[in-house]
Amino acid sequence: MSVTLFATIISIVALVTCRPLTLASRLSSVPLYQHLFFGATAIVALIWSLKYTPHPLLTIHFLCATTLTLLLGARLALMSLALVILIFLLTTGAGLNSWGLSFVIWGIIPVTFSRASLLLSQKFLPRHLFIYLLVNGFITGALAILLTLIAQYLAFIWITGGDWQSQLTYLNVTPLLMFPEGLLNGMAITLLAVYKPHWLKTYDDRIYLNEGKD
Numbered sequence: 001m002s003v004t005l006f007a008t009i010i011s012i013v014a015l016v017t018c019r020p021l022t023l024a025s026r027l028s029s030v031p032l033y034q035h036l037f038f039g040a041t042a043i044v045a046l047i048w049s050l051k052y053t054p055h056p057l058l059t060i061h062f063l064c065a066t067t068l069t070l071l072l073g074a075r076l077a078l079m080s081l082a083l084v085i086l087i088f089l090l091t092t093g094a095g096l097n098s099w100g101l102s103f104v105i106w107g108i109i110p111v112t113f114s115r116a117s118l119l120l121s122q123k124f125l126p127r128h129l130f131i132y133l134l135v136n137g138f139i140t141g142a143l144a145i146l147l148t149l150i151a152q153y154l155a156f157i158w159i160t161g162g163d164w165q166s167q168l169t170y171l172n173v174t175p176l177l178m179f180p181e182g183l184l185n186g187m188a189i190t191l192l193a194v195y196k197p198h199w200l201k202t203y204d205d206r207i208y209l210n211e212g213k214d
Contacts, residue, residue: 003158008100014108015082018075033076036199040068041080045087060173063148065110066141066185071192073201074115081107105151110144117143118202129208133190136202141185142178149174 027033044064051061068077085102089095094102117140125131153171192200193208 003155004098004101007104011082011100011103011108014078014103018078020079023076023079032199037072037076037080040071041083044068044080045084048084048088049091051092060149060177062177062181062184063106063110063141063145064185064188065107065148066114066137066144067188069111069114070118070136070189070202071200074111076201077111077114078107081111101155105148105155109151110148113144113147114140127207129193132203132208133186133193137189138182138186140182142182145181146174146178149177 027037044067047064048061065077065081068080071077072080082103085099085106086096089099089102114136118136121131121135125135149171189200193203197203197205
């Protein structure tokens, strides 16, 4: 079984476990969810168009997966990224045969990591606004793109069978992307938490602003 076929199967299973029919029902019944889902999807698709392609099989761009996870929740974030990746592949002419592998690398990995980071911070760290913004927004966003780029690099080496040492220059841009990615996610979550906290599915003023009181 090829790696692309295996990745496609994983992607389909992941989307099925998200219960898309239930999510579609929720979107149709709550206008705010519709606006957030389609608006965020369109904005992230636009951000992804700002890309760098050092090799036909390698594309580097901002993810915003952490922001989507905190804004929509993990399941809707995966559905949103599935659409973003579809749009990205169609507009760049990359071909839909790479959608499964792209979804695993650019969708499942960063969303799963962002969700796990949120759960761990809620369990082991104080539920404070500063913790939410710094750890779940900035640091998680930076680490999410680190994991994504490493996974993309390993997939590239696996598929092409190329000399991994000669391709290490690809990873040189990783530190340069970690800070901007973290900053982008951190700023987005900060603005949402301050001006539209009810938009964030994973945030609650009653919890993060009242921690330590009484």
